[in-house]
Amino acid sequence: xxxxxxxxxxxxxxxxxxxxxxxxxxxxxxxxxxxxxxxxxxxxxxxxxxxxxxxxxxxxxxxxxxxxxxxxxxxxxxxxxxxxxxxxxxxxxxxxxxxxxxxxxxxxxxxxxxxxxxxxxxxxxxxxxxxxxxxxxxxxxxxxxxxxxxxxxxxxxxxxxxxxxxxxxxxxxxxxxxxxxxxxxxxxxxxxxxxxxxxxxxxxxxxxxxxxxxxxxxxxxxxxxxxxxxxxxxxxxxxxxxxxxxxxxxxxxxxxxxxxxxxxxxxxxxxxxxxxxxxxxxxxxxxxxxxxxxxxxxxxxxxxxxxxxxxxxxxxxxxxxxxxxxxxxxxxxxxxxxxxxxxxxxxxxxxxxxxxxxxxxxxxxxxxxxxxxxxxxxxxxxxxxxxxxxxxxxxxxxxxxxxxxxxxxxxxxxxxxxxxxxxxxxxxxxxxxxxxxxxxxxxxxxxxxxxxxxxxxxxxxxxxxxxxxxxxxxxxxxxxxxxxxxxxxxxxxxxxxxxxxxxxxxxxxxxxxxxxxxxxxxxxxxxxxxxxxxxxxxxxxxxxxxxxxxx
Amino acid sequence: xxxxxxxxxxxxxxxxxxxxxxxxxxxxxxxxxxxxxxxxxxxxxxxxxxxxxxxxxxxxxxxxxxxxxxxxxxxxxxxxxxxxxxxxxxxxxxxxxxxxxxxxxxxxxxxxxxxxxxxxxxxxxxxxxxxxxxxxxxxxxxxxxxxxxxxxxxxxxxxxxxxxxxxxxxxxxxxxxxxxxxxxxxxxxxxxxxxxxxxxxxxxxxxxxx
Numbered sequence: 001x002x003x004x005x006x007x008x009x010x011x012x013x014x015x016x017x018x019x020x021x022x023x024x025x026x027x028x029x030x031x032x033x034x035x036x037x038x039x040x041x042x043x044x045x046x047x048x049x050x051x052x053x054x055x056x057x058x059x060x061x062x063x064x065x066x067x068x069x070x071x072x073x074x075x076x077x078x079x080x081x082x083x084x085x086x087x088x089x090x091x092x093x094x095x096x097x098x099x100x101x102x103x104x105x106x107x108x109x110x111x112x113x114x115x116x117x118x119x120x121x122x123x124x125x126x127x128x129x130x131x132x133x134x135x136x137x138x139x140x141x142x143x144x145x146x147x148x149x150x151x152x153x154x155x156x157x158x159x160x161x162x163x164x165x166x167x168x169x170x171x172x173x174x175x176x177x178x179x180x181x182x183x184x185x186x187x188x189x190x191x192x193x194x195x196x197x198x199x200x201x202x203x204x205x206x207x208x209x210x211x212x213x214x215x216x217x218x219x220x221x222x223x224x225x226x227x228x229x230x231x232x233x234x235x236x237x238x239x240x241x242x243x244x245x246x247x248x249x250x251x252x253x254x255x256x257x258x259x260x261x262x263x264x265x266x267x268x269x270x271x272x273x274x275x276x277x278x279x280x281x282x283x284x285x286x287x288x289x290x291x292x293x294x295x296x297x298x299x300x301x302x303x304x305x306x307x308x309x310x311x312x313x314x315x316x317x318x319x320x321x322x323x324x325x326x327x328x329x330x331x332x333x334x335x336x337x338x339x340x341x342x343x344x345x346x347x348x349x350x351x352x353x354x355x356x357x358x359x360x361x362x363x364x365x366x367x368x369x370x371x372x373x374x375x376x377x378x379x380x381x382x383x384x385x386x387x388x389x390x391x392x393x394x395x396x397x398x399x400x401x402x403x404x405x406x407x408x409x410x411x412x413x414x415x416x417x418x419x420x421x422x423x424x425x426x427x428x429x430x431x432x433x434x435x436x437x438x439x440x441x442x443x444x445x446x447x448x449x450x451x452x453x454x455x456x457x458x459x460x461x462x463x464x465x466x467x468x469x470x471x472x473x474x475x476x477x478x479x480x481x482x483x484x485x486x487x488x489x490x491x492x493x494x495x496x497x498x499x500x501x502x503x504x505x506x507x508x509x510x511x512x513x514x515x516x517x518x519x520x521x522x523x524x525x526x527x528x529x530x531x532x533x534x535x536x537x538x539x540x541x542x543x544x545x546x547x548x549x550x551x
Numbered sequence: 552x553x554x555x556x557x558x559x560x561x562x563x564x565x566x567x568x569x570x571x572x573x574x575x576x577x578x579x580x581x582x583x584x585x586x587x588x589x590x591x592x593x594x595x596x597x598x599x600x601x602x603x604x605x606x607x608x609x610x611x612x613x614x615x616x617x618x619x620x621x622x623x624x625x626x627x628x629x630x631x632x633x634x635x636x637x638x639x640x641x642x643x644x645x646x647x648x649x650x651x652x653x654x655x656x657x658x659x660x661x662x663x664x665x666x667x668x669x670x671x672x673x674x675x676x677x678x679x680x681x682x683x684x685x686x687x688x689x690x691x692x693x694x695x696x697x698x699x700x701x702x703x704x705x706x707x708x709x710x711x712x713x714x715x716x717x718x719x720x721x722x723x724x725x726x727x728x729x730x731x732x733x734x735x736x737x738x739x740x741x742x743x744x745x746x747x748x749x750x751x752x753x754x755x756x757x758x759x760x761x
Contacts, residue, residue, distance in 0.1 A: 529760030531696075531753045532638070535688040542684065543651075546677070549658045 003056075003100055006036035010089040017086035023071035026085045027400075030070065030092075034063030037096065048425050054284055055099040055208050058291045061411050062200050063092060069299055069404025070193050076396050077191065080124050084191070087124075091117040091197065098205050103151055103216050111147065111205075115140035118202060122190045129189040136186035142179065143172040143206075154217055163224045166213050174206030175258045176228075176265060177235030181509055183258055184243075188250035192302025195250060199257040199298060200291040207264055207287060220272050228269025233365040236262030238505075240372040241488045244379060244481035245501040249307045252380055253297050256333060259373065260290040260341075266362065267348050270355055279351040281428045285419060286344035289332065292415065293341070296329040296408040303401055306393035309380070309477040314389035319397050323385045325405045332412055334377040335370050338437060340415045345370060347428075372484070379480050388471040555595055556671060562588050562709065563652070563675045566682045569702055570648045571641050575633045578698055579622045585705055586615035593712060596668055600716075606723035610708075613727040618701070618734050625738045626694060629745055636752070637690040644689060651681040664714050672713030679706030693744060693751040697737045704730055 009032035016025030037060025044053025070088065074081040094114040101107045119140065123133035146168030154162050172179040183203070187195045210228075214220060236259045243255025264286050271279040303322055306312060316323035332339030345366065352362040415422065417434060478485070478499050485493045485501065492502040526537070565585040569578050593607030626633060639647070659674025667673065683703030687696050708726065745751050 527760055529757035531756065532688055532691075535684065535696075539681070539684045539688055542681065543654065546654060546658045549661045550654075 003040055006033060006040055006056075007093050007096065009033040009036065010093050013089040014086060017082055017089075022082060022085045023075060026074075026089070027067050027071050029089060030063050030067035033089075033092065034060045034065075034067055036060070037063060045422075045425055051208055051211055051284070052099045054288070054422075055204060056096060058204065058288050059092070059096055059099070059201050061288070061408070062197065062291055062295050065295055065299065065404045065408040065411075066193055066196070067404070068400040068407070069302075072398040072400025072404075073191070073193055073302055076398065083124060084121070084194075087117055087121055088194070088197070091121060095197075095201055095205060099208060108144075108147060108151065112140070112144055114202070114205075115144070118198060121194045122186050122198075125189055125191065132186040132189035135182040139172050139179065139182035139186070143169050145169070146172065150213075150217070159218060159221055160223075162217050163213075163220050166210065166217065167224060167227065170206040170209035170213070171265075172206070174203050174210070174265060175235065175239075175261045176206075177231040177238065177262065180235055180239065180258045180262075181506070184239075184246075184251055184254040187254040187257065188248055188307075192250070192298050195254070195301075196295040196298035199254060200295040203257065203261055204287050204291065207261070207268065207283070210265075210268060211283070214272070222273060225269045225272035228272065229266045229359070229362055230269075232262040232264070232266030232269060233362055233369070234262075235259075236266070236369045237365065237372065237488075238490065240369060240376055241484060241491060242503065244372070244376055244484050245478060245491065245493070247308055247310060247477050249304070249309055249312070249380070249384060250298065250301050252309070252376070253294065253301065256373075256376065257290070257294055259369065259376075260286065260294070260333075263345070263348065263366070263369065264290075267351065270348075270351055270359060270362070273359070274354075274356050276351055276354065277426050277428050278347045278354075281423050281426055282344045282348040282351060284426070285340055285347070285415075285422055288422060289340035289344060289412070289415060292408055292412040293329045293332040293339070296405055296412065297326060297333065299401070299405055299408065300326045300329065303395055303397050304384075304393060305396060306391060309383050311391040312384040312389075312393055313387045313391075313471065313474065314385075315393070315395065316385040318389070319395045321402060322395065322397055322405075325409050326385065327381060328409050328412065330377040330381050332416070334374045336374075338416050338440070340412070340419055343419050375481075375484060379477075383475070383477060383480060387474050388469065390471045390474070555592065555669065558588055558592050558595065559669070559672050559675050562592070563678060566675075566679050566702060567645070567648055567652075569698070570644050570682050570686050573635050573641065575626055575635060575692075575694065575698075576623070578635070578695075579619050582622075582698060582701060583615050583619040585702070586610060586618075589705060589709060589712075590615060592669075592672070592709070596712065602720040602723075605720055606727075609724050609727045613731050614701075614705075618731060621731075621734065621738065622694070622698075625741070629694075629741065629751065631692065631694075631745075631751055635690055635695055636692060637695075639689045644685070647685060648682055651685060652678040655681055662714075667714050668716060669713035672709055676706045676710035676713060679703070679709060682706075691752050691754045693737075693741045693753050696753060697734060697741070700737075701730065701734065 009029040011029075012032075013022075013026045013029035016022045016029075019025070037056045039060075041053045041055070041057030041060055044050070045057055066088075070085075074084055091114065094110055094117055097110040098107065098114055101110055115137075119133060119137050122129055122136050125133075146165045147170075148165075149157075150162045150165030150169055153165060167176070168179075172182075175183045183199075187198045190198065239255045239258035239262065243252045243259070246252040246255055264283055267279050267283040267286070270276075271283065300322055301307065303319070304312070304315070332341055335341045335345050349363050349366060352366060353360050355362070417437065478493070478501065482493065482495075485491055490504065492504070494500050494502060526533075562585055565581050565588065569581045569585075572578050572581065590607040590611040593603050593610060597603035597607070637644070655677035656674040659677050662677070663670045663673050680703050683699045683701075683706060685699075686702065687699030690696070690699070741751055744756075748756070
């Protein structure tokens with residue numbers, strides 16, 4: 001049975017994109033495609049057909065969440081809505097196509113098509129997306145270059161070259177450390193449903209590609225594994241610390257994506273070095289968990305009309321439903337126990353500790369990542385949802401959007417309660433977490449009842465007996481993160497009336513860009529506008545080519 | 552054989568003269584002569600095959616008569632001087648043309664296919680291509696670029712004639728019509744240039760730059 005039939009519902013969306021019924025058509029077609037992908041992916045994964053089916057499952061789950069959300073969102077943001085309702089189904093189809101194709105020109109076609117559609121979806125936001133869109137496009141070109149090197153060089157060049165190309169090609173898409181800079185620039189500027197797709201689904205294709213490459217191109221040389229472990233962990237720490245200083249809510253979420261992808265890359269690298277099912281469990285479980293909770297958080301961010309953290313605050317009172325769902329997403333993202341990320345990281349610890357040579361040291365880096373992630377999400381939730389409102393940030397919270405977020409949250413809960421559904425086909429046992437969770441629930445309930453019985457006194461917690469707190473007295477986005485920002489040497493915090501964060505790595509990228517444009521200017525001197533010079537160059541080229549024959 | 556050798560050498564001679572003459576009228580007449588010679592080569596190679604003869608006739612009609620007539624009409628309508636303005640003197644052009652021809656003859660053997668019907672035509676064809684580009688590079692009026700391109704195109708035609716037993720008839724006819732269409736369009740463009748700028752000097756059009 002060909003998996004192509006699952007693409008059929010998307011045709012409905014494409015056909016209806018130009019008609020007045022496009023929103024209903026979009027909902028229906030995304031819902032059907034999501035269901036089909038979840039069913040096919042779940043069946044394929046359970047029967048051991050391989051990693052692409054897990055990806056299909058992940059993509060289907062995200063699509064299911066988008067199905068009610070996207071039309072409700074587009075109804076409120078009507079700019080270019082008809083284009084979005086055409087391009088999003090195409091983008092989904094191209095991603096599913098990439099996952100199901102084996103390497104070759106078909107794969108490259110779908111891969112580049114996916115990159116191009118992604119670029120359109122980012123660039124549709126207009127002038128504000130210019131920088132982000134360019135970063136996305138540049139990263140796609142770099143990724144394409146790596147893949148061409150690997151695909152065309154396979155069989156001619158050595159395994160080292162092929163894997164270097166794969167590392168570049170798939171690594172750029174999966175935000176491997178020195179090439180991660182495009183992601184936090186490009187993902188936040190798109191509209192929230194698109195950000196959710198880019199972060200949740202598209203980046204995973206880089207991981208899937210690297211994983212499948214060991215079957216396509218033979219086992220990787222050991223340096224690939226070490227590079228993935230080291231760069232993945234380095235990228236995770238770097239992205240978390242940089243994200244702590246991020247003012248834009250969606251930008252911070254994008255940095256969190258870089259962190260999660262770094263952990264998955266390091267899990268894959270460790271698996272390449274020592275194939276243990278534990279590491280695979282961490283790799284796949286975190287993929288699905290990240291897609292779900294990041295989709296949940298990005299879609300939740302789409303309900304806010306203000307993205308600057310320093311202008312948010314007190315949203316929990318304003319929209320308790322949104323707050324509760326975001327809290328659940330952030331608890332999962334921070335790697336706290338009921339969430340599936342906790343289980344994934346727990347398996348990753350075990351894998352690292354049993355790893356070869358100096359690998360156990362990586363567990364230390366993982367611990368640092370865990371602590372920083374907690375700090376990161378406490379900051380996000382605390383500043384945006386608790387405290388006093390700092391501005392008049394509006395919340396648009398339509399029923400369709402609630403349904404979409406609720407679906408994703410429910411799927412995340414299902415994954416938290418039954419990770420065995422996912423890990424079973426890998427032959428991994430899990431701890432009996434249903435019992436543990438029940439115990440935890442009973443404990444929390446008892447604690448709550450006990451505390452609720454105590455006599456209560458109402459007062460402003462931190463006003464210390466002086467005048468009541470004003471919103472401006474709350475810590476701002478940079479101030480909350482200051483201790484961590486001072487701790488790490490790769491960022492420079494400039495304090496003063498207008499505190500700001502300097503990033504030396506960004507200056508390195510800017511330097512590379514300037515050097516490139518200087519080189520380009522050298523080439524430009526050839527383009528003098530003189531027809532005769534161009535013709536002369538052609539004549540000289542012809543003469544040189546003929547001269548080569550002479551030799 | 553002697554006849555073919557003479558014809559091919561005559562074609563080369565017309566190519567040389569086209570690079571060295573300073574009058575547009577003379578160059579157009581030389582171009583017509585070159586095409587007539589090419590048509591004769593086509594007839595000489597025919598050996599009773601009809602499509603060679605048809606192709607040769609088409610060549611004679613389109614490139615030997617129609618295009619030269621159109622070009623004469625064009626320079627009359629444009630009201631520009633019939634003199635060629637170039638960067639190179641006559642002697643320097645001839646020297647460079649000699650060097651390029653020497654190069655073409657030196658490397659020409661490497662391009663001859665095993666079953667080529669006219670092996671001595673290959674270096675001449677290469678030389679025609681190089682001389683065509685040379686006259687495009689060194690001359691200023693837009694119409695001389697068109698003439699240089701036409702000479703180059705003749706080189707390509709001679710190459711096809713020498714290397715294979717002719718292209719299929721429809722391709723040959725297509726190429727002949729193609730050349731006429733290109734020249735026709737170039738003529739329209741040159742009229743527009745003249746209308747916009749008041750001259751047809753490509754050396755003065757340099758504002759489109761990187």
